[in-house]
Amino acid sequence: MSEKPKGKMAFYWAASCGGCEIAVLQVDAKILDIAAAFDIVFWPCATDGKTRDVEKLADGEIDVCLFNGAIRTSEQEYMARLLRKKSKVLIAFGSCSQEGGIPGLANLSNRKEIFDTVYKENSATFPENPDDLRPQHETEMPEGTLYLPVFYDTVKTLDQTVEVDYYLPGCPPEGDNIWAAVTAILEGKLPDPGSVIGAHSTVCDECKRIRTEKKIKKFYRTWEIKPDPDTCLLEQGLLCCGIATRAGCGALCPEVNSPCIGCQGANEGVQDFGARLISALASVIDSEDPEEIDQIIKDGIPDPIGTFYRFSLAKSLLRRKKQTV
């Protein structure tokens, strides 16, 4: 590899928790191979670098950009557009950039409600705000005008903002899969543009628990029962999202008796993770009586959106709560 001229790589962090930045290190010692193959031209989390440095690059000069995080501010949108222009290959890295992720759940509310909660109602996050101040995009100060990024009403995925070449799913993506993507880039063996780099099956495929035909009479919260270690968690009434979640993690959570929460997103070809999961579960609830079914759902799934769209609300067909203008 070393004979080849070095490629250029960039990393960026938008609306996300930062776990993706650390996940990159999951490739372990291979990080050195990455460093050998690429010059890292931009990685605000790890190296010093300024936006203007990127602005100065020629269009398409960056070979690969791994972009994590959703788009919820004007600054993130600007960076997404900029990096798109400067990169040959733009990869949505992790759930937040692929499907909105946890930040996407903010689409159940809007800027005003969020600001009210943070700056007014919640004394823990903002104890003293007697004048009911809110962040402003522009603030006049004696020294001149100060700007803060605009906080949008709606969280968007990366591909709702700019064109994306590939997706690396996961919250955060798994080391093996990151390495597989990097290898594919190095060897020039990338799949068709628009593809998700990952498995085409779901977590059940990697889960060792024993499955039988499913009939569910009651859903339990995780603290309510001590699951049997060998039987399918869903069959025990724990709402395991493994049935609908793209494989690739090795069924880490079910392995330790914890139901899958769906961080790897929908499987190949599935348009809407939550809708898939809902129709699958609806088909195995063991009752014909509408009232009983309602009760089973109410009792066992108190937070349906948070359960079915924990990572994918922004990307889903629903996208957001209806705005009352």
Place this chain on the structure above:
Amino acid sequence: MIAPKDETRIGVYVCHCGTNISAVIDVEALAEFARGLPQVALARDYKYMCSDPGQELIKQDIVDKKLNRIVVAACSPLLHEATFRRVAEDAGLNPFLVQMANIREQVAWVTDDPVDALAKAKAHVAAAVRRVSKHEPLERRSVDVTPRVLVVGGGIAGIQASLTLAEAGKEVILVEREPSIGGHMSMFDKTFPTLDCAACILTPKMTAVKDERNIRLLTYSEIESVEGAVGNYKVKVRRKARYISEEKCVGCMACIDQCVFTKPKFPNEYDQGLGLRKPVYMPFPQAVPPVPIIDPETCLQLSKGKCKQNCVEACGERGAVLLDQEDTIEEFEVGAIIVATGFKAFDPSVMPYYGYGRLPNVYTSLEVERLVNAAGPTGGKLVLRDGSVPKRVVIVHCVGSRDKNYHTYCSRVCCMYSLKLAHLVKEKTDAEIYNCYIDMRTSGKGFEEFYNRVQDEGVHFIRGKVGDISLVPPENGEQSNRMTIQVDDTLLGKVRNFDVDMVILAVGLEPQPDTDDVRRMFGMSCSTEGFFLEKHPKLAPVNTANDGVFLAGVCQGVKDIPDTVAQADAAAAKALALIDRGTFELEPNTAVIDEDNCSGCRICNNLCPYDAIEYDEEKEVSRVIPELCKGCGTCVAACPAGVITGVHFTNDQIFAEIEGMLFDAMPDLLAV
């Protein structure tokens, strides 16, 4: 002949359907709109697309204009999809590259506003055009058919169908759950409107079933399970222990004579409980097979383990009485199935105001059928429970029928059998007979004439619903069983009260209580009233949703014996058409599981209404059995991994169709 793959050339044909469509939709404007859609090579409108010249037009265009996709904007695909697929096939095009836009039922027939109609028709056409461009050529597969038919239910329907099939030289397995075949018809003395004797018609047919070598008759038997699909069903039949060997018994009845019960003591179910029988009995004299049966509930040996077993001794060397007989299971392979499970008579004890079960002289029509029957419990004498002959009799029509509290439908045969019973009771007793009816329904062949005849015989007719039946108050401290009838006479416009000493309730016909189990076992559906649903009332009246399963008799809907027999022959013909051909073509639009990516989560495993999904324990994947799959899409929607594809209903095709529907909201779709 087919144009290169990259060039999609769609032909759009807008049908006028006489004036059915063109009276509401501007068909020329619609064709003009179609011409502007992407990939549309030509669009025409024509008076009747399904007519020969209409079909010819499409064929010619496929050849001359090198069309490789066809859209026909006309009626429901249920009606003519097969037609236009055949047209495409005749012209050398894969038949699945055709799509219909239903602008008749879904547009022209639901509005008379030409502006709305045109707008909606455009949406349908745009949807069909976008969809058809995503169609893939598909191939039909064919399976071999086992040349044997299972008939379930040995009433007149099942008997007739079996005999017709046997006559054609086909093997039939006839399964009847009662100890004898014959069904309801065997309970009647005479049948309307001809008053010919039921036994004279039925008994020869029953005997023919017994003697016919092509028919394997299994009475006192029930279907245990059905597996497989059209052409090749595996059926397990439970032969319930009758404690008398059908093979060894010669029908001498010595066992019955010698039973330790010297007199009949237990109500005979077949006589509606009006007559008595011993634990070992023949349900009725002409029963087929002519072999007695032992009822384990009342037989001392079988229920208490203690009896001299005179029956065994009476049978002697023949050894046909087998008190230790057990149920056995037999397995059969059949290519087609005819379901002829009949009906149950409505039980009027749920209507307290008619006093059935409380007032001794209130009878159901079925009980009276037994009373007037020469082979019945009274030897054909019409007498009340106390042995007296009734002098005034009322027949109450529509009991349980045309009543929103019970069945809203008309049972169709009750008016006619009420006339028949009026005639028979009058003939036997010379009583005054009153028929209280809501409407007199006599629409069959010879029915009105029969009504006139019974009127001429002096039977009274009162148009009105009977509201209440109560005992006449005691006279001189003595309580008789006479009853007062209260009826709202709608012709006189007043409530009438009169006394009678016998009430006959003309009970309706309702689905068998186990209809839902039977429906599930044979992969059928039920209509709202609970009878088995035919595939289409006009186009496929004896077919069901399950391709190899056909319907005959009242289990499909209420009807009289002539209609039952006609339908049974129709079902036999359909079954014959299937098995005689030897092969059956399977529709390719089934579900397919991508086994490489199936996670084996097993969500889909018990969802298929046709049991078409199996689970491979070894490979830990699920699989669709194409012979059984109907392409309903249930599993496609449920698979959380999205690895089940509905062939001919792929996501791509469905989304394309939706986008087409929304053409006016997505203007860029129209860019050619």
